[in-house]
Amino acid sequence: MRKGLYIKIALQNIRKNAKVYVPYILTCLGTVAMYYMIGFLSYHEGIDQIFGGGYVRSIMLMGVWVTAIFAVLFLFYTNSFLMKRRKKEFGLYNILGMEKKHLSRVMLYETVVIAAISLVGGVLAGILLSKLMILVLMKIFNLNQPIGFMVSTRAIGSSLQLFGVIFLLLFLNSLRQIHLAKPIELLRGGEVGEKEPKTNWITAILGLLCLGSGYYISLTIENPLMTLMLFFVAAVLVIMGTYLVFISGSIAILKLLRRWKRFYYKTSHFISVSGMIYRMRQNAAGLASICILSTMVLVMISSTFSLYAGIEKNVAQRYPADINITLHSWQEEDQSALEAHMDAVLSAQQLGEVQMEKYRHVGFSTILDGNTVIMDEETMNSVGTLDDLWTVDMIPLEEHNALNGVQETLAENEVLLCSYGREYPYDSIVIDGKTYQVQAQLQTTKEASGEATASAWGAIFVIANQEVIDQWIASYPLLASQTDTIFHYNLPDASAQQLTALEETMGGDALLNTNLNVSSYVEFQESNRTGLREMYGGLFFLGLFLGLLFIMATILIIYYKQISEGYDDRERFEIMQKVGLSRKDIKHSIHSQVLMVFFLPLLMAGCHLAGAFPAIARILVLLQAVSDRMFFYCNLGCFAVFAVLYLLIYLITAKVYYKIVQ
């Protein structure tokens, strides 16, 4: 009988506080569902059969960890919000004669009910939606095959375990709060700690410094390798800076505005500035979190999408032909031996038409001191930094003409030049102590592809007369060991399966089973495409998935903010009306103020994204991914979509807000 009472009270509490509880339960449910889905993708063996390789599942395992950590933090955050709102109610029960142990029991039932709904509902939703996830993933992977319905018991078990523990911790935490509090404090609950914050210039400046140095790293360091090393540092600096700036910087600025009498004592400024100071002290951390989450969503989705969208271009750049063979020799007889061998292999497989082109080149990585190519190792080590590192690739003019179907001629002191990845700013080049005029800088040339373009630094392709190149090789014996012949075999009639089978037969060596004494290696476009698609497709999916999760969090934080601000503002709204502010003005001023506070994080996230852009663009170059422009559009697109979404969230939650205020 008495037990029934507690359950009744618990259920009633949840129903009565629907405005805060429904979103909370939905969040718990959603988080459980998300966790199950990512766990399913990581744990279920069937995934390997669909997507091949182990990439997908190991990438998803990363997601499992991120989601788990996120779930703990996030559920604690939302729960603390709930507790704050409900302290008054606990105080009332307490005063009405319920002991703390009775309250605890009510809490227990509440937690059990919420946990049961979230776990059962979440896992069910997860199981249903996991099919959709697979379909999305298949779409990303460009796969099209019927799949059955799969359930991972391991993912279910893991979800139940993780969230069981989280709910237990939440329960213990609320017990702690109930037990620590005195009834009168519980009764006042929402109203304590309303003090105006002191301006802390030191932390404000520290915050700006953090932000500044984070941006500085991103904006100034040009070398991709350095960027990669320092990116994490920059990210941490920016995150710290964001929190500090939101917490003390904003208040410092607002207080300065308040001191500016002629500005401050105007109706609209008067109410909004004071209101913002008031909000900032409660919301700074929340707003900073929204800002960071938004930035993470944007960075994650735009960079993983860039990687994914760039796969074709990337593959075409790095592996220009179906079969790419590098032969470490310039000798005619080696070339013809390889060709003969390939003819035999290809005709044995009956792959239809064979298109072949080849060219010789000699390439190496070195330091460019201005326009001077350093060719001896001693000087190379003494001058220059990582920034001056270049790949220098030399191609005889006749090869260039034949390959590109052109008829260029060069004087003895002239070269053609094509740069890749970085601009070559000079109109001459010094090699082996002689200055060569750059007759023309080519926008593109067929030789600017393959391995020479795969480095983390820039490359120049120097096209010169055969005799000139021979001289360079004669001067630097180091070069002689770098002379390669590239063969491009295209098989327009062969299917992907046939190419994969062929690759297995050839075993990576073009001269396998021949008795030639030169080395070579073979790269197939198809298998590399598949590999990249698995990796980047998996990352892109993970980016989308975590993006969704973070957006969910952002929505909830905004929603709870609107609610708590609604309750705060209701009172202020009434008072101001009594003192003589019209309804319309109040609505207008509060609206614009709330709008400002909510769009501040979005604005800042946009700033962060712009600040991070150069660094990420450089890292993407390192991953041989995409052009800056492409990445730029990705960023722009992501930001636009996100801003629209954010606006929608705002408008929807603003409705709830006005309902409370009126």
Add this chain to the structure above:
Amino acid sequence: MTILEVKHLKKVYTTRFGGSKVQALTDVNFAVERGEYVAIMGESGSGKTTLLNILAALDKPTGGQVLLDGRDIVGIREREISSFRRDHLGFVFQDFNLLDTFSIQDNIFLPLVLAGKRYDEMQQRLQALAPQLGIMDILKKFPYEVSGGQKQRAAVARALITQPDLVLADEPTGALDSRSSDSLLELFQQINRQGQTVLMVTHSVKAASTAQRVLFIKDGEVYHQLYRGEMSSEELYQRISEALTVMVGAGGRHA
């Protein structure tokens, strides 16, 4: 000269779904002269608060007229009502109604800022007012940093700073301890002596006994009134107590 005239004021509340009707004010008639200090007394539920809300233009009556300085405030259009309230009325509430977001000084400035006054002028008016109210040294503080008595003084300052025709006080001593109450009532008398018209709603006999005239409201009508005349506050206190006893003893028409 009459500053406020209330004629046949009537207010009927209808419950939300149009069910039962509650008559809060039946037929209220009275007038207040410029410079008067009037207290309105009555039990809970007698219609005091409804009356005050109508006088403050926060609520519309079902029938009757309220003339402030000869102008019917019932007929003022919604758009102008806020500025009318700001320019002609000052309010002091039981629970102070200071905004936590503003310092005491800014709370006092609020109606002036809304009226678009210049900062210098606001400052001048405050400098003239603050010493008398004894709030000079709390101007920079925030409402949560000062005592109830100080908050109410600040609220009085906010009501007076617009130099209103009429100050409406709703149970101003309700949330104060007896010492703060005394000094607040002393303050009301003082500003009244300087010519400020004050209308106070209260059920504290002590508070009412500081007024020049006391109106008793019962069941939505003015039931009785007392003039101070030459009486001291103690004598008036006595008379009010007697009147209340009679009023309670007599029972209502509906009893």
